[in-house]
Amino acid sequence: MYELELERVTAEIKKRGAKRVLLQLPDGMRPFAFQIADYLRKATPVEVIISGDSCYGACDLASRQAKELGVDLLIHYGHASFITEAGIPVLYVEARIPIDVSKMVEAVLPSIQGWRSVGLTSTVQHTTQLREVAEALGKKGIKALIGEGAGETPEAGQVLGCSYSAATRLPEDVDGYIFIGGGRFHALGLALTTGKTVVVANPYNGIVTRFDEYELMQLAKKRMASINAAKEAKTIGVLVSSKPGQRDLAEAIVIAEKLGDREKTVFLIYVDEVRADQLNNFTEPEAFIETACPRIAIDGVSGIDRPILTASEARVLLGERTWEQTWGRGYLG
Numbered sequence: 001m002y003e004l005e006l007e008r009v010t011a012e013i014k015k016r017g018a019k020r021v022l023l024q025l026p027d028g029m030r031p032f033a034f035q036i037a038d039y040l041r042k043a044t045p046v047e048v049i050i051s052g053d054s055c056y057g058a059c060d061l062a063s064r065q066a067k068e069l070g071v072d073l074l075i076h077y078g079h080a081s082f083i084t085e086a087g088i089p090v091l092y093v094e095a096r097i098p099i100d101v102s103k104m105v106e107a108v109l110p111s112i113q114g115w116r117s118v119g120l121t122s123t124v125q126h127t128t129q130l131r132e133v134a135e136a137l138g139k140k141g142i143k144a145l146i147g148e149g150a151g152e153t154p155e156a157g158q159v160l161g162c163s164y165s166a167a168t169r170l171p172e173d174v175d176g177y178i179f180i181g182g183g184r185f186h187a188l189g190l191a192l193t194t195g196k197t198v199v200v201a202n203p204y205n206g207i208v209t210r211f212d213e214y215e216l217m218q219l220a221k222k223r224m225a226s227i228n229a230a231k232e233a234k235t236i237g238v239l240v241s242s243k244p245g246q247r248d249l250a251e252a253i254v255i256a257e258k259l260g261d262r263e264k265t266v267f268l269i270y271v272d273e274v275r276a277d278q279l280n281n282f283t284e285p286e287a288f289i290e291t292a293c294p295r296i297a298i299d300g301v302s303g304i305d306r307p308i309l310t311a312s313e314a315r316v317l318l319g320e321r322t323w324e325q326t327w328g329r330g331y332l333g
């Protein structure tokens, strides 16, 4: 179902005269890795090496591996450009997935009854079809708006688990949002960031769901409990990610200093990946604050036995923002 754009990739390899490339794919695309590598090796005299480490997003660019291996080009599948200064040439292949627009619009209509306007969002797999979705909704009398892309989300209507500016920068207020894509996290982030109702149109199974209040309230209770537990902690570990698009040492230092001013013992912990088997061995901290990907704290990491807060939740802990100023108002990005 993915558009692998093998001809574009081949042309780029030839244009650059690349002798060795590193191929990086997110987990969901790894079943295509050998197929892609085989095509490129037959189409060009290039040596293809496949990155076997984690790849959670375009923030997780394998630039360090690419430099270690001395490749001429890093081919990154499944995401759009996120990191401006990678230090090596990067070819992004977004891996679009075409959707049946009229079928999707018909499926969505019962969930947005009474709405006069809607904000359209999706992952990069479907952004090129958002205009078509907007036109189809327009014919049904619903004004559909698509926010301009910028920075980490260069495509119009594109959202990431940590960035929703294409949704928040609409020229006018809307009754709610439609998110087109699989999984729940982007839609959850959209609800937490905008405070509006979000309808999720999953183009892979055709199911349309609405983020309900109960689900959000359950999450709110969990997050408040984590913040309160971290408030009581005397010793806290602040996690800094080594992943190039998640690393935020400056923010981690600021948070650590402010916690130190409140008489907590705080140390920074530098991690490649947040994993229970490694973090649980640090038995001294009673809580963690992570400055990497917000999904780590919100989705949770299985087996970690202490509360983990996002950086924005740390601001609530520090008393810089109230819960009401955060929940539904830029909670994730």
Ligand code: SF4
Pocket (backbone or CB within 6 Å): 056, 057, 058, 059, 060, 160, 161, 162, 163, 245, 246, 292, 293, 294, 295
């Ligand atoms: S949500 Fe997390 S994994 Fe996705 S781009 Fe943002 S930091 Fe990376």
